[in-house]
Amino acid sequence: MDGGLKSYLENRRTVINKALDRCLYKSTKYPQVIHEAMRYVVLSGGKRLRPVLVLAAGENVAGVRIPAGMRDSLLMAAAAMEMIHASSLVHDDLPVMDDDDYRRGALSCHKKYNEAIAVIAGDALIMRAFEIAAGTGDCRVIKEIADAAGTRGMIGGQVVDIEPFSRKSKRKEIIKRLDYVHSCKTAALIRVSLRLGAIIAGAKDNQIRAMDRYGKAIGLAFQITDDILDNGADRGINYPGVYGLEASRKKTKKLINEALKSLEMFGKRADILRELAKYIEKRQS
Numbered sequence: 001m002d003g004g005l006k007s008y009l010e011n012r013r014t015v016i017n018k019a020l021d022r023c024l025y026k027s028t029k030y031p032q033v034i035h036e037a038m039r040y041v042v043l044s045g046g047k048r049l050r051p052v053l054v055l056a057a058g059e060n061v062a063g064v065r066i067p068a069g070m071r072d073s074l075l076m077a078a079a080a081m082e083m084i085h086a087s088s089l090v091h092d093d094l095p096v097m098d099d100d101d102y103r104r105g106a107l108s109c110h111k112k113y114n115e116a117i118a119v120i121a122g123d124a125l126i127m128r129a130f131e132i133a134a135g136t137g138d139c140r141v142i143k144e145i146a147d148a149a150g151t152r153g154m155i156g157g158q159v160v161d162i163e164p165f166s167r168k169s170k171r172k173e174i175i176k177r178l179d180y181v182h183s184c185k186t187a188a189l190i191r192v193s194l195r196l197g198a199i200i201a202g203a204k205d206n207q208i209r210a211m212d213r214y215g216k217a218i219g220l221a222f223q224i225t226d227d228i229l230d231n232g233a234d235r236g237i238n239y240p241g242v243y244g245l246e247a248s249r250k251k252t253k254k255l256i257n258e259a260l261k262s263l264e265m266f267g268k269r270a271d272i273l274r275e276l277a278k279y280i281e282k283r284q285s
Contacts, residue, residue, distance in 0.1 A: 005275040009052060016051045017043070019075040020082060023132050037113050037121040038128070042086045045104045049222075050085050050193040051078030053276075057197025057211050060270050070200060073136040077196045080141075083129035084149050085189055088158070090122035097162065140199055148192035157184025165237065178237055186226075187219025210262045214273065217259035221252045222280050228252070229285070256281045 020042055027036035058066060058074045066074070093100040093108040094115060101111050110118035126149075133141050147153060161181045167174075194215035198208045227238035228248055239248040259277040263270040 001279055002275050005272065005279060008272055012052045012055050013048045015075070016048050016055070016078055016082065019051075019079045023076070023079045023083075024128070033113065033117060034120060034124055037109055037117050038125055040112060041090055041109050041121060041125065042083060044106055046082075046086075048082060050081040050189055053190060053193040053215070054078040054081055054197040054200075056272055056276065057194040058201040059197075060211075060266055060273055061198050061201035061203040061207055063269070066201070070202075073138070073141075073200045074197060076132050076135045077141055077200060078193075080129040080133040080145060081189065081193050081196070083125045083132070084145065084154075087122040087125035087129070088154060090118050090125070092158075094118060136200060138200065141196055144192050144195055144199070148188040153184050153188030153192075157181045157186070157188065161185055167237065171242075174237060174242055178239065178242055182220055182223045182239075183216070186223040187216060190219035190222060191215030207265070210265055213262040214259045214277070217255045217262065218277050218280050221255040221259070221277075224248055224252050224255070225280060225283060229283075252281055 024039050024042060025035045027039050029035050054077050055074055058070070062070065089103060090109045092098050093103055094110055100108055102108060106112075108118070109121055113121075130142060130145070133145055149155065151159070157180065160177060165174075165177060191212060192215070194211040195208060198211040203211070224239045227240055228245060230238070231240045231245060239251065243251065256277050260274055263273055266273075
């Protein structure tokens with residue numbers, strides 16, 4: 001990873017973690033168990049990719065020296081996005097879904113507590129996310145998150161991903177399903193993170209569209225790279241399984257080039273976003 005990008009990510013993650021700590025209720029607040037579970041899920045680590053993208057998009061549009069009020073709104077949107085993402089991980093790990101006992105080397109929420117608390121913690125994180133997002137004072141932020149996380153986005157992708165599907169289906173049907181799941185389950189939250197940052201920073205319509213194209217491209221590339229890293233794992237239909245490893249890598253490279261092209265209007269100000277795109281293509285974890 002480029003040294004400048006590494007430093008940027010470390011700095012922004014520190015800022016985001018502090019914001020998340022402030023936005024989550026303390027574990028001593030009654031009823032303690034739910035607030036403890038929410039904090040356990042959100043503060044147990046993670047790349048913080050989605051909240052970082054909120055800040056990066058805002059800085060790309062407005063510049064690094066952002067007014068305090070705008071910075072607060074960006075951090076609220078960033079925290080909300082991480083809570084939405086965390087809620088999906090809690091639900092994904094449940095026995096009725098992926099049935100994973102561990103997440104990031106630690107016990108999954110339903111193993112640390114129990115299945116009922118895990119379900120409620122995931123739901124509570126969604127509610128808290130919208131409460132925090134409302135603090136931006138911009139109803140567009142709430143609408144954007146709801147759309148990306150709902151049945152036209154993340155939830156829709158999750159539903160299609162768990163639906164019974166035969167590996168013997170026609171190739172055209174397999175590809176259609178694969179593209180839908182990848183575009184919605186993962187890419188939708190990445191895409192909206194960039195849109196939120198741009199909107200809060202006062203971007204023009206053409207700038208928002210550029211961020212949207214960038215987000216769509218890196219979001220899909222991120223998931224394909226995940227599939228490549230997980231190659232051989234029994235996780236259902238994935239890109240290497242359908243296209244093969246080499247074709248999947250070529251698809252990722254094409255998407256990253258599309259992402260870089262979408263940033264041309266921003267000049268050097270978008271260098272961090274360019275480095276992020278290149279990192280997504282080459283990441284090893």
